[in-house]
Amino acid sequence: MNKNKITILVVDDTRYNLQILSTMLVNQGYAVLEATNGIEAIELAENHIPNLILLDIKMPEMNGYQVCVNLKNNPKTQQIPIIFISAIENVEEKVEAFAIGGIDFINKPFHLIEVLARVETHLRVSSLQAQLLEQTKLLEIQNISLQKEISNLTGFNQDLYSEVKEAIDTQSLRLFYQPIVNFQTDLITGFEALIRWQHPQRGLLSPIDFIDIIEKTDLIYPVGRWVLETACQQLQIWQQSFPKHADLTMSVNVSTKQLTEFNLVEYVRQTLQEYHINPQSLKLEITESTVMGDRDRTLQILDQLKDLGIQFCIDDFGTGYSSLRRLTDFPIDILKIDRSFINNEEWIIVKAIGTLAFTLGKKIVVEGIETTRQLATLKTLFSSSLDGCYGQGYLFAKPLDAESAAEFLTNVRIHIPLVVG
Ligand SMILES: [Mg+2]
Numbered sequence: 001m002n003k004n005k006i007t008i009l010v011v012d013d014t015r016y017n018l019q020i021l022s023t024m025l026v027n028q029g030y031a032v033l034e035a036t037n038g039i040e041a042i043e044l045a046e047n048h049i050p051n052l053i054l055l056d057i058k059m060p061e062m063n064g065y066q067v068c069v070n071l072k073n074n075p076k077t078q079q080i081p082i083i084f085i086s087a088i089e090n091v092e093e094k095v096e097a098f099a100i101g102g103i104d105f106i107n108k109p110f111h112l113i114e115v116l117a118r119v120e121t122h123l124r125v126s127s128l129q130a131q132l133l134e135q136t137k138l139l140e141i142q143n144i145s146l147q148k149e150i151s152n153l154t155g156f157n158q159d160l161y162s163e164v165k166e167a168i169d170t171q172s173l174r175l176f177y178q179p180i181v182n183f184q185t186d187l188i189t190g191f192e193a194l195i196r197w198q199h200p201q202r203g204l205l206s207p208i209d210f211i212d213i214i215e216k217t218d219l220i221y222p223v224g225r226w227v228l229e230t231a232c233q234q235l236q237i238w239q240q241s242f243p244k245h246a247d248l249t250m251s252v253n254v255s256t257k258q259l260t261e262f263n264l265v266e267y268v269r270q271t272l273q274e275y276h277i278n279p280q281s282l283k284l285e286i287t288e289s290t291v292m293g294d295r296d297r298t299l300q301i302l303d304q305l306k307d308l309g310i311q312f313c314i315d316d317f318g319t320g321y322s323s324l325r326r327l328t329d330f331p332i333d334i335l336k337i338d339r340s341f342i343n344n345e346e347w348i349i350v351k352a353i354g355t356l357a358f359t360l361g362k363k364i365v366v367e368g369i370e371t372t373r374q375l376a377t378l379k380t381l382f383s384s385s386l387d388g389c390y391g392q393g394y395l396f397a398k399p400l401d402a403e404s405a406a407e408f409l410t411n412v413r414i415h416i417p418l419v420v421g
Contacts, residue, residue, distance in 0.1 A: 005031075006030050006031065006051045006052075006123060007030070007031040007032070007033060007048060007050040007051055008025055008030050008031070008032055008033070008050055008051065008052050008053070008054065008119065009032075009033040009034075009035065009041065009044055009045055009048070009050040009052070009053045009054070010022055010025070010032060010033070010034055010035070010053075010054045011034075011035045011036075011037075011038075011040075011041040011053065011054065011055045011056055011059075011064070011067065012036065012054075012056040012059075012085070013036050013037060013056060013058075013059040013060060014056070015036070017056070017085075017108075018034055018036065020112070021054060021085075021112075021115065022034055024112045024115070024116065025116075025119070028116065033048060033050060037059060037060070037061060037062065038059060038061060038062025038063070038064075038066060038067040038070075039061070039062060041053070041055070041067050042067060042070055042071065042077075045071055045077045045080060046074065046076055046077055049076070049077065049080065050080060051080070051081075051123060051126065052080065052081050052082075052083065052119060052122060052123055052126070053071075053080055053081070053082045053083070054083050054085055054106075054115070054119070055067060055068065055082050055083065055084050055085065055102075056084075056085055056086060057084055057085075057086035057088055057093075057097070058086060058087070058088070064084055064086065064097075065096065065097070065100055068082055068084075068097075068100050068101055068102060069100050069101075071101075072100065072101040078101075081103045081122050081123075081125075081126050082101065082102050082103060083102065083103060083104040083105070083106060083118060083119070083122060084097045084102045084104070084105045084106070085105075085106045085107075085108060085110060085115075086105070086106075086107070086108055087107070087108035087109075103122055104118055104122060106118060156213075156216075157213060160210065160213050161213050161217060161219070164197075164210055164213055164214060164219055165219065167197055167199075168219070168222055168223060168226070172197060172198045172199070172200070173195060173196070173197055173198075173223065173226065174195070174196045174197070174198055174204070174401070175193045175194065175195060175196070175227065175230050175231060175234065175402070176193075176194045176195075176196050176399035176400060176401055176405075177191035177192070177193055177194070177234070177399060177400055177401075177402065177405040178191060178192045178194060178392055178397065178398065178399040178400070179191055179392070179396050179397045179400075179405070179408055180192060180249070180251065180365060180390050180391070180392045181390060181391050181392070181396050182386075182387070182389070182390055183378070183379055183382065183386040183387075183389040183390065183391060184386035184387045184389070188245075188248075188396075188408065188409065189247075189248070189249060189390065190248055190249030190250060190251060190281075190283070191235075191248070191249075191250055191251065191405060192250075192251040192252075192253075192285070192392065192399075193227060193230070193231040193234075193250060193251065193252050193253075194207070194253075194399045195207050195211070195223070195227060196399075197209070197210055215255050215257065220255055220257050220258055221258070221261055224254070224255070224258045224261070225267070227252060227253075228252055228268065228271055229271055229275075231250050231252050232250065232271050232272065232274075232275040232277050232282070233275055234250070234402055235248060235249075235250040235275070235277055235281060235282075236275040236276055236277060238405075238406065238409060239277075239281070241406070242409050242410075245409055247278075247281065248281065248409075249280075249281045249282070249283055249311075250277075250281060250282055250283070251283040251284075251285050251313060252282065252283070252284055252285065253284075253285045253315065254284045254285065254286055254290075255287075255290070256286075256287070256289065256290040256293055256298075259286070259290065259298060259301045259302075260297070260301075264301065264305075265301065265304040265305055265308070268282075268305060268308065268310070269308055272308065278309070279308045279309030279310050280309055280310075280311065282310050282311070283310070283311045283312070283313050283333075283334065284305065284310055284311070284312055284313070285312075285313045285314075285315040285336065286302075286312060286313070286314060286315065287314070287315050287316065287320065288314060288316070288317065288319070288320030288321060288322045289320055289321075291314060291322055291326050291327075291330055291332075292320070292321060292322060292323065292326065295326070295329075298330075299329065299330060302330055302331055303331060306331040311333040311334065312330070312331055312332050312333055312334070313332070313333065313334040313335070313336050313365065314327075314332055314334070314335050314336060315336050316336065316338040316339075316367070317335040317336055317337055317338060317353060318337060318338045318340075318341060318349065318353055319338045319340060324356075327356075327360060328360060332362060333362055333363065334357075334362060334363045334364065334365055334390075335353060335356075335357045335362055335363075335364050335365075336364070336365040336366075336367055336392075337350055337353050337354070337364055337365070337366045337367060338367060338368075339367040339368025339393070340368075341353075342366060342367065342368045342369060342370075342374055342378075342393070343368055343370075345374070345377075347377060347381060350366070350378070350381065351381050351382075354381065354382055354385070354389070357388075358385050358388060362388075363388040363389070363390065364382075364388065364389055364390065365390040365391070365392055366378055366389065366390070366391045366392070366393075367392050367393065368392075368393045368394075369391045369392065369393030369394075369395045369396070370393050370394045370395050371395060372395065374395070375391065375395060378391065
């Protein structure tokens with residue numbers, strides 16, 4: 001430590017004490033500031049920010065305690081270590097010196113050698129503390145840049161993560177509902193609950209903008225629970241308000257991660273009970289990749305949920321990889337044929353998936369139906385199994401907010417003009 005750069009403020013109303021302390025410290029190579037009263041001491045401390053203060057307690061006008069409190073309350077001077085020097089014998093008063101922020105106490109009459117030993121010790125401690133603080137700051141900066149680097153490498157977007165977290169807290173997530181219609185009756189039989197984000201600046205966002213960060217992080221758990229609860233609550237309202245739709249179903253998307261959530265089965269059971277939902281009315285949509293994951297673990301959870309009476313759909317079927325074995329091993333009720341096959345009018349594939357589903361005793365939901373021609377073709381393709389065929393798509397309705405979905409329910413039958421030929 002270069003003593004020339006170290007300044008010590010000595011405060012004592014007794015000139016003699018001030019002089020011998022100063023002389024001793026100057027002889028040791030320290031720069032010394034002197035004050036004979038509290039006001040002067042505070043002024044010097046503020047202007048020069050000394051490395052340490054030796055502070056007398058008994059002084060007229062402003063005593064050492066008051067000076068100390070003043071310095072500790074000032075952000076500029078609060079870090080300066082203060083050693084009290086006093087003839088006070090009372091233990092309580094000595095303790096008071098530590099309570100208000102002093103770091104040491106030297107009794108008068110003092111021995112110069114002791115004062116010096118304590119001054120040097122405390123200067124070393126405060127220098128080490130300063131170094132530690134500096135290194136902590138440096139580590140924080142390195143940590144932030146490392147996090148950014150990791151974000152860039154992994155594609156993890158910390159800002160988006162925080163924003164979605166806030167959206168959960170501020171209840172800015174919304175559920176929209178897309179009708180599902182039976183081919184034989186042209187009646188709406190249920191809805192698929194789809195998540196949206198009412199963003200404060202960017203408006204209503206679709207899942208493509210944010211679902212990745214939810215599914216890849218721990219956000220999936222609170223969001224998953226919120227979706228299930230909100231959808232069940234809404235289903236209860238509709239089933240009760242529209243007696244004709246007492247059997248209305250609700251499809252809820254579930255990710256692989258959610259299936260591993262602790263106590264999921266019990267949670268689903270309780271939610272169904274809370275909203276008086278017949279388990280048959282709830283359909284959980286899982287993906288082909290979930291089906292193809294850890295077979296035993298997934299099967300165990302699906303079987304337990306199935307025991308509650310819930311139905312399972314495989315979402316976007318035909319775009320991923322499924323094994324036929326798992327289709328029969330797993331308790332799957334419905335295959336949802338991916339929209340891309342309808343879009344591209346790949347009717348042979350659509351027909352093949354439908355035939356596979358019916359052969360295995362499952363039903364189908366055809367996604368992405370947009371035109372009456374597509375619907376007519378599908379009805380022709382599956383003319384012998386129309387009761388097991390359902391459709392979803394803009395032809396019937398886009399995903400609707402709860403209010404519009406309720407309006408949709410009042411129209412019991414969907415009138416789609418059929419184009420034949
Ligand atoms: Mg889905």
